[in-house]
Amino acid sequence: MARVVVMGAGISGHTASTRLRSFLPKKHEVVVVSPNPQWNWVPSNVWVGVGTLEVKDVLFDLAPVYKKAGIVFKQAKVISIHPEGDKDSSSPYISVEYTEAGKVGHIEKVTYDYLVNSTGPKLNFAATPGLGPEGHSHSICWASHAEHAQKDFLAAIERMKKGQKQTFLIGMGHGMATCQGAAFEYIFNVEFEIRRRGLRDLANIVYLTNEYEVGDFGMGGMHLRRGGYYTHSKIFAESFYTEKGIKMITRAHVTKVEAGVAHYVNLADEEHKIEFDFAMLIPPFAGVGLTAFNKSGKEIKDTLFAPNGMMKVDADYTPKAYEEWKAADWPKFYQNQAYKNIFAVGIAFAPPHFISKPMKNSAGTMINPTPPRTGMPSGVMALAVAKTVASIIKHGGDQSKATFYSASMADIGAACVASAGKKFFTGRAAGITLHPIVPDYDRYPVFGRDPKLTTGEIGLGAHWIKIVIHHMFIWKAKLKPGWTLLPE
Amino acid sequence: MARGKKPNLAAKEEEILPYTQAYYTALPTGTIKWIRGCIVWQLIRFIVVNSRMISMIGKSHPHPHKPGVH
Ligand SMILES: Cc1cc2nc3c(=O)[nH]c(=O)nc-3n(C[C@H](O)[C@H](O)[C@H](O)COP(=O)(O)OP(=O)(O)OC[C@H]3O[C@@H](n4cnc5c(N)ncnc54)[C@H](O)[C@@H]3O)c2cc1C
Numbered sequence: 001m002a003r004v005v006v007m008g009a010g011i012s013g014h015t016a017s018t019r020l021r022s023f024l025p026k027k028h029e030v031v032v033v034s035p036n037p038q039w040n041w042v043p044s045n046v047w048v049g050v051g052t053l054e055v056k057d058v059l060f061d062l063a064p065v066y067k068k069a070g071i072v073f074k075q076a077k078v079i080s081i082h083p084e085g086d087k088d089s090s091s092p093y094i095s096v097e098y099t100e101a102g103k104v105g106h107i108e109k110v111t112y113d114y115l116v117n118s119t120g121p122k123l124n125f126a127a128t129p130g131l132g133p134e135g136h137s138h139s140i141c142w143a144s145h146a147e148h149a150q151k152d153f154l155a156a157i158e159r160m161k162k163g164q165k166q167t168f169l170i171g172m173g174h175g176m177a178t179c180q181g182a183a184f185e186y187i188f189n190v191e192f193e194i195r196r197r198g199l200r201d202l203a204n205i206v207y208l209t210n211e212y213e214v215g216d217f218g219m220g221g222m223h224l225r226r227g228g229y230y231t232h233s234k235i236f237a238e239s240f241y242t243e244k245g246i247k248m249i250t251r252a253h254v255t256k257v258e259a260g261v262a263h264y265v266n267l268a269d270e271e272h273k274i275e276f277d278f279a280m281l282i283p284p285f286a287g288v289g290l291t292a293f294n295k296s297g298k299e300i301k302d303t304l305f306a307p308n309g310m311m312k313v314d315a316d317y318t319p320k321a322y323e324e325w326k327a328a329d330w331p332k333f334y335q336n337q338a339y340k341n342i343f344a345v346g347i348a349f350a351p352p353h354f355i356s357k358p359m360k361n362s363a364g365t366m367i368n369p370t371p372p373r374t375g376m377p378s379g380v381m382a383l384a385v386a387k388t389v390a391s392i393i394k395h396g397g398d399q400s401k402a403t404f405y406s407a408s409m410a411d412i413g414a415a416c417v418a419s420a421g422k423k424f425f426t427g428r429a430a431g432i433t434l435h436p437i438v439p440d441y442d443r444y445p446v447f448g449r450d451p452k453l454t455t456g457e458i459g460l461g462a463h464w465i466k467i468v469i470h471h472m473f474i475w476k477a478k479l480k481p482g483w484t485l486l487p488e
Numbered sequence: 489m490a491r492g493k494k495p496n497l498a499a500k501e502e503e504i505l506p507y508t509q510a511y512y513t514a515l516p517t518g519t520i521k522w523i524r525g526c527i528v529w530q531l532i533r534f535i536v537v538n539s540r541m542i543s544m545i546g547k548s549h550p551h552p553h554k555p556g557v558h
Contacts, residue, residue, distance in 0.1 A: 239513045413548045
């Protein structure tokens with residue numbers, strides 16, 4: 001009997017645990033440890049944040065789903081990893097602290113044979129003073145944040161109905177924040193909801209970003225084949241912002257958020273401030289703060305984690321200049337190299353470097369997005385790890401006999417559908433596919449990506465895809481009939 | 489523009505002034521804006537974009553590596 005412990009039940013963790021359960025015979029145990037009792041379809045938090053969906057529409061309880069599937073669920077947060085066990089036993093284990101009502105604060109050791117880290121990001125609001133729901137801006141990264149944002153957004157709408165002008169500031173809350181796609185989608189939904197109510201003239205909508213150019217999305221942007229040209233996504237994004245009358249501030253690092261004012265510095269060292277009535281600024285991400293100890297109790301955090309707290313895997317972490325970056329630097333199997341029974345997927349793994357070119361101003365402030373790890377790649381890497389771990393277990397733990405499955409971000413693509421309005425017939429969305437996510441200039445000289453699979457367009461058709469995706473992924477996550485046939 | 493009169497009008501085109509960033513961007517024509525919402529055409533695009541995504545998803549599946557090769 002083998003026990004696989006999956007830490008986290010977000011997009012990647014839920015994929016890993018449910019796929020493992022479907023691949024492994026019942027005699028093996030799959031355990032999920034996650035502090036949140038509910039699963040959240042994070043992409044639809046955008047719609048919660050403007051009030052077109054309620055928070056209940058993007059959440060469901062995990063316990064009944066896991067019970068039915070035969071997965072053990074512990075509502076707890078992982079604190080530390082002990083890959084060699086401790087002085088009493090050589091069995092590897094994790095230390096968890098319960099968050100479940102009635103057991104809050106209770107600490108338990110959970111032993112494992114294989115460990116999958118899918119703990120996602122820590123939302124590092126503290127990196128920018130005043131940033132976040134406990135400061136002066138909103139976030140839509142968690143469902144509860146989106147619900148809070150919705151309340152204030154609708155209050156701003158009410159003020160506009162009384163004839164007051166409002167400034168909406170949306171974008172990135174730090175020079176090294178990622179997830180530009182979420183801010184992109186949110187701002188167009190905000191614009192749509194305001195315009196739909198006939199209040200557009202009273203709204204000043206501003207996009208503030210750390211991207212060198214809009215349309216970078218933390219991936220250096222992409223060249224889309226359209227209308228007989230290979231056009232950079234900057235043109236595509238800039239056109240959409242301009243069409244909707246949204247002002248753009250690029251190359252910016254937010255230094256401080258005060259009540260109604262955001263201060264920022266840019267790559268040209270200029271310091272500015274902008275006043276707002278409503279702000280949604282995405283925080284930078286870090287690892288969730290796990291630590292690790294060896295058998296003698298010595299902390300070995302550096303062996304397992306990069307300085308940003310994300311887990312080291314089979315990537316090439318040698319520091320290199322941008323010009324020397326290779327697709328091969330990116331991990332294939334998401335396996336920690338010091339402890340080969342530990343894997344990390346989704347936002348929890350440490351990327352070898354950025355995808356966008358690093359930029360800093362003369363004061364040394366880094367102003368460029370860190371690499372995104374969106375839903376689709378997070379799911380695909382979780383599937384790859386689930387298949388690998390299942391194969392290792394089937395071969396009695398002999399890794400040399402097992403089939404390993406790779407899902408390098410330099411080999412897999414991503415589909416990004418950013419809605420601009422939720423209404424069935426008047427909504428629009430930008431539908432972008434790109435392949436691969438990390439440009440591979442050896443395989444695809446000049447643009448680094450497969451031109452046939454890197455495309456984008458705006459329309460109602462893409463919006464319908466977004467609606468289908470919302471229902472399909474919630475159906476799949478609830479393990480309803482046919483879920484195994486649906487892609488990640 | 490009168491408040492509430494043209495809820496579906498896209499840009500505040502009158503605010504696009506020469507020598508501002510907005511002036512240099514590509515803007516969709518009325519035809520393109522109409523096409524983006526044309527039900528029949530968008531049904532076709534729904535199928536096309538879906539097929540494109542499925543083909544990209546097919547290429548993004550985890551690749552198996554022979555035992556011992558990884
Ligand atoms: C508003 C928004 C919109 C987005 N839209 C899209 C989109 O349209 N398309 C797309 O592809 N991607 C989108 N993304 C990105 C996508 O949501 C993320 O890529 C994805 O959620 C990452 O999955 P993950 O499993 O790594 O992390 P998460 O989904 O964040 O899951 C992390 C899990 O770990 C748990 N956890 C945290 N700490 C601990 C701990 N100490 N111990 C145990 N468990 C822990 C959490 O509770 C959670 O269950 C969007 C993101 C945002 C914020």
